[in-house]
Amino acid sequence: MAEMVKDIVGRCEALFEDLHFDAVKQWKAAVPGRKAIGYMPVYVPREIVHAAGMLPVGIFGGGDQMEVIQGDAYYQSYICRIPRSTLELGLTGRLDCLDGMLFPSICDVIRNLSGMWQILFKDKYVRYVDVPQNYLDSVGGEFYIHEMQVLRDDLGKLAGKPVTDDALRASIAVYNENRRAVQDLYAYRAQKPWQAPTSEVYLVIRAGMVLPPEEHTKLVRDYIAAAELENRPKRDNARVVLTGSFCEQPPLGLIKSIEMSGCYVVDDDFGLVMRWLLDEVPATGDPLLELSKAFLHRSNQQASKYDEKKEDKGKLLVHSVKFYGAEGVIFAAPSFCDPALLERPMLQDVLAKQKIPYTAFKYAENTGQMAPIREQAGTFADSIKLWSAA
C-alpha cells in the first residue's frame, strides 16, 4: 500500500528535528566501520564522499529548537547564527557521529569556522573545500580537479582503501538519480503548489541531508506520488520565488507563515546542494573532470559564486520567475549574511528592470516572531493580486 503524505512528511519532520542525528548513527551501526562526513552549505561534491563508502551529512545549523549556549561564547553579536549553532552541535557532542567535516567556500564566516574546527576538534578530519571563481577548464577546472583529488585521497585514507574511478562513476549515477527526483519534485510543486506545499517539500529536501542518496531518491518519488493522491484545495495565492536562504535556514514556522499569508513558493534556494549542478553529470569518462565541468559550466547561480559578466547577474533568478510562472520574488536572507545581503540590491535592480515585484526581509534560524513576516508577505501577496487584476 502506498504511503500517505502525512506518514512521509512525519518521518521527514522527525529526521529534521533530530539534532542528535540518530539516523546517521543507525546507518553507521548497521555495518561496522562505516563513516560519516558532515558538510555545510552551499555545495560540496558529495559524490566523492559517497564513493568512499561514507555517508555525506548536511549540517544546516541548529534551527529554532536548540538553545545555543556554548556557541554564543565564540561569536560577536554581529555574526550570523549558523556558525554558533553549528559549534553548539559540535561542542555538545551531537556531531560525534561524524568522522569529519567539510566547510565549503561560501563566505568568510564559514571559511574561518573551518580553522576553528581544526582547533576545537583535533581528532576529526576537517577540510575547507575551495571552489574556483575562474571558469576556464584549463585554469579553474584544473585547480578544482586537484582540490577534489586531495579530498578523494584523504577520504581514501580515512576509509582504508582508495576511492576508485568506478566507485566515483557509480556515485555520480546515484546522485544523478537523486537530482532528477529533486528536480521532478520542484517541477511538481511549481505545477501544483497546493498539492505539495513548501513546508512539506522543505522537509523532504532536508531529509536528504541525513539519508543515503538512494533512500532519499525513493522518498522523494514516494512523496510526489502520495501528494498527487491528496485532495487539497487550490487557493488564489500569489506565486513567488523565495531567494537568499541558501545557507542559514529559516525556521519551518517562517516557511509556513509565508504560505499562510497567501503565497505559493514555486522555487527556492533551500538545500541548494541537491540542485547545485543543473543537469546530469556524465557517469562515464573521467569522473573528476566531469564533476569539474558540471561545476564550471552547468551549475547554479548564487551569491557566493562570481558572475563573470554584469549581464549574467540575476539571470537564473529571472529565468526561475519566468519558468515557474512566479508573480514576484521574496528576498529572505539571514541577518548578517554578507553574500545574500550584498547580492540583494543587485538582484533587486535586475528585477526592477524586468518589472518583477519583490519584497525583502531578514530572519535568523531561531526567529520566533512570525507576525511581522506574515503581515509583510501577506501585503506583498495582496499587492500582487491587485496588480494582476489591474
Next chain:
Amino acid sequence: MSTPIQMMPSQPSKKPAPKVQKEDAMWLQKEMINANYHELATAHERGKKVSATFVPGNLNELVMCFDFARSLPETNALQNGMRKKSGKMIMDAERDGQSEDVCTYVKADLGMMLGGEIGPTGEKLPTPDLLLLSYTGCFTFMKWFELVRQKYNCETVMLHTPYQGDGKISQSMRDYVVKQLKESVIPTLERVSGVKFDIDRLRQYMKESARAEDDLVKVLQSAKNRPSPIDGYFGAVYYIGPMFTAFRGTPEATQYYDVLRKEIDARVRDKKGPITPEGELTEEKYRLVVEGPPNWTSFRDFWKMFADEGAVVVASTYAKVGGVYDLGFRHDPDHPLESLAEYCLGCYTNMNFPQRIDMICRYIEEYEADGLLINSIKSCNSFSAGQLLMLREVEKRTGKPAAFIESDLVDPRYFSAANIKNRLESYFQMIKQKRSVAGAAVAAH
C-alpha cells in the same frame, strides 16, 4: 626628526585646530597619497586609464606595467573615514538599498559614488576603466566589485586567490594563480590599457619592491627594542601605506622606506619611544600585540587612549594584511609571476585560523609583549569571525592576558569611546596585576 604641524580640520570648526606631531616619513607619505589622488583625478584628461583594486593581494607592480592610474577603494573609504566624511556616505548607501548588516567600506565607497565620486581630498575621482578584482582573503571583495560594476558598467577581471585552508600554499594553488595571471589578468590589462606587457619592466618594479620590503621589515621589527621606537599598529598604518597601496615598486616608495628606516634607526640609537599625535611617548608602560584593523573615524582619539596610558603596540596583524614580509616573503624579480602568486596567497587574512594564532603567539614572545588586544570590527567578518576563540587560544598558549574591544572601520555609529576606554583601562589594570603577582612569585623564590 619630528615636527609639530597644524592638522587641517576636515570640517569647518570654531575650535582651534589641534596640534599634531608626525615623523617626517609620515608627512612624506601623506604627500604621496595626496599626489596619487591628484593623479587619479586628472588621469583621464591626461589620457591615462584608471584601474581599481583591493589592498590585500594587490598587483601594483603588474598594473604599473600598463601605465594605469591606480585607485584602491578601501584606502578611499578609510581616508574618508579619517576625514569624518564616511558616516554620511554609509547612510546614503543604506538609503539606496544596502543592508545595515554589511561591510561599511563597501557602503562608504558606494555612498561616495552616490555623492558624485568626490574623493577624500575633495577632487572628483574618475570612473575606473578596469576593476581588478583581487579576491584575496576577503569574500566581500567579490560582491563589492560586482556592485561597483553594476553601477559603472566597467570591465572587471577576477583574480581568485585560493584560501590556505590547510595552512600552507600548495603548488596547485600557485599554478592556479599564475595561470589566471597569464590567461585572464594580463590579456585584460593589455586590452584595456592598449599597452603590451613587458616582463622586464615588471622585474624592475619588483626589484624596487624587494628593497622597500627589506626596509619595511626592519622598521616593523624595530619594535623589538625597549623602548619601542614605533607604534606597530597606529604608527604602522603610516608605514605600510605606500607598500600596501599604489606605490609598491616605485622609486618613490623605495626612497620613502629608506628615509623611514633611517629615521627609526636614529630613534633606536637615541632610545626614543614612538611619536604619537600628542608627541613623543616618553614612558613605555605596556607592550601590546593587536589583532584586527583600527577604527578610522576616531583614529586619533583611539590612539590617544593607548598613548595616555603609556601603551605601545609592538606588533599587529593589521600591518600584515597587505603582505607578510616579516615572515620572509619578498617580491622576486627572477620569478615574477610566481612571486606575485605567492604574495597574494600569503596575505594575512588568507591564512587559516591556526596560522593566525601561531603568528600572534610568536609576536607576543618575540616582541616581549604583555598581552593581546583584539579590536573586533563589525564590518569585517574575514578578520572578526572566530576572534573569541583566538583570544582563548592565545591566552592558553602564552599565559598572557588578552582583551576584546569592538568598533568598526568607517562607521562612526559603532565607535563608543567611553566603552572602549573603560575596557582598555581595565585591561591595563589586569596586566599590572599580573605583573605584580609574577613579581611577588619571583621575590618569594
